[in-house]
Amino acid sequence: MKRKKILITGVSSGFGLLSCVRLVEMGHEVLGTLRGGLTRARSIPELQPALATGRLTLFDVELVQPESFRPAMAFIASQWGGSLDVLINNAGFGILGPIERLSEEDLRNQMEVNFFGTVLFTQLTLPALRKTKGRILNVSSIAGLLSFPFYGIYSASKFALEGISEALLYELHPQGIQVGLIEPGGFHTSFTSSVRQAAHLGSEDAVYGDEKRAMDAVMKRRHQFTLPDPSRVVDLLVKLCHQRRIPFRTVIGRDAALLCFLRKMLPTNVLVRVLGWAMRRLTRAEKARSQSNKIGAPS
Numbered sequence: 268m269k270r271k272k273i274l275i276t277g278v279s280s281g282f283g284l285l286s287c288v289r290l291v292e293m294g295h296e297v298l299g300t301l302r303g304g305l306t307r308a309r310s311i312p313e314l315q316p317a318l319a320t321g322r323l324t325l326f327d328v329e330l331v332q333p334e335s336f337r338p339a340m341a342f343i344a345s346q347w348g349g350s351l352d353v354l355i356n357n358a359g360f361g362i363l364g365p366i367e368r369l370s371e372e373d374l375r376n377q378m379e380v381n382f383f384g385t386v387l388f389t390q391l392t393l394p395a396l397r398k399t400k401g402r403i404l405n406v407s408s409i410a411g412l413l414s415f416p417f418y419g420i421y422s423a424s425k426f427a428l429e430g431i432s433e434a435l436l437y438e439l440h441p442q443g444i445q446v447g448l449i450e451p452g453g454f455h456t457s458f459t460s461s462v463r464q465a466a467h468l469g470s471e472d473a474v475y476g477d478e479k480r481a482m483d484a485v486m487k488r489r490h491q492f493t494l495p496d497p498s499r500v501v502d503l504l505v506k507l508c509h510q511r512r513i514p515f516r517t518v519i520g521r522d523a524a525l526l527c528f529l530r531k532m533l534p535t536n537v538l539v540r541v542l543g544w545a546m547r548r549l550t551r552a553e554k555a556r557s558q559s560n561k562i563g564a565p566s
């Protein structure tokens with residue numbers, strides 16, 4: 268197997284960390300980015316064996332600070348002869364809440380990280396990808412294909428990523444660079460614990476309070492849900508690093524496949540009712556749960 272030069276963003280946890288470790292184990296040379304760089308990496312046990320191989324190099328990249336991209340790009344130019352086989356744009360996060368309660372900072376920050384930062388980073392890697400006729404793998408989300416209540420700005424950031432990826436697909440095809448989007452449903456990573464909530468959404472919100480409390484309760488009990496193992500997404504990313512021709516979109520996860528199916532089959536007015544019904548059911552169930560907890564609690 269030919270040893271590849273692979274750049275992955277966001278290797279501190281989740282899909283990025285697991286992919287980085289796996290690709291180094293397979294013998295590839297990996298440049299990983301994480302906020303806090305090597306100093307932070309020392310406290311991440313999973314990275315230590317990969318670092319010991321000498322095939323993993325880490326750089327401190329904060330997607331909202333384009334000047335932090337320079338050292339990684341300089342490394343590609345000087346140590347990798349200006350060539351790169353695969354770019355995996357993985358780093359990202361979510362801000363959840365009703366559109367009405369998102370602050371300007373929420374709106375801008377979500378787009379800065381998941382969209383602008385990712386695009387600016389990608390631009391800088393294109394000459395190196397052109398040299399090898401490489402590929403770009405953008406980790407989007409099922410929320411990049413359809414949206415849900417409270418997912419508005421996260422979805423918007425991923426929809427934007429989808430749009431620009433499609434244009435890149437056409438623009439880069441003549442240059443031999445391939446582009447692929449990965450559309451995961453829910454997987455067990457740090458994603459849910461790092462989710463931020465809309466700045467202007469309090470529990471006693473007159474309009475969205477019930478939904479907000481239901482969402483909080485679900486987040487609190489998230490450890491009880493068995494989300495699928497993220498290694499399935501890692502298997503897919505690894506496969507897409509090696510496969511000769513890659514598909515433009517790959518949906519992964521049962522929930523994601525089901526949602527895509529429903530989106531395709533159901534007219535929007537039916538979907539609105541289905542999602543409304545699901546949200547009402549969730550809020551009622553959480554209300555009943557908190558009331559029974561109050562009754563059962565010692566006075």
Ligand SMILES: NC(=O)c1ccc[n+]([C@@H]2O[C@H](COP(=O)([O-])OP(=O)(O)OC[C@H]3O[C@@H](n4cnc5c(N)ncnc54)[C@H](OP(=O)(O)O)[C@@H]3O)[C@@H](O)[C@H]2O)c1
Nearest residue numbers: 277279280281282302329330358359408453454456457458
């Ligand atoms: N897990 C899921 O269910 C799921 C579903 C669909 C899509 N996704 C997408 O999958 C990708 C990876 O997420 P994950 O599930 O692996 O979550 P994760 O464990 O939270 O990992 C996210 C990574 O992105 C990094 N990151 C966040 N904000 C950043 C910023 N401003 N600058 C640089 N790096 C930043 C994080 O770094 P820090 O540790 O420094 O915060 C972390 O390394 C994301 O793009 C996410 O939208 C996840």
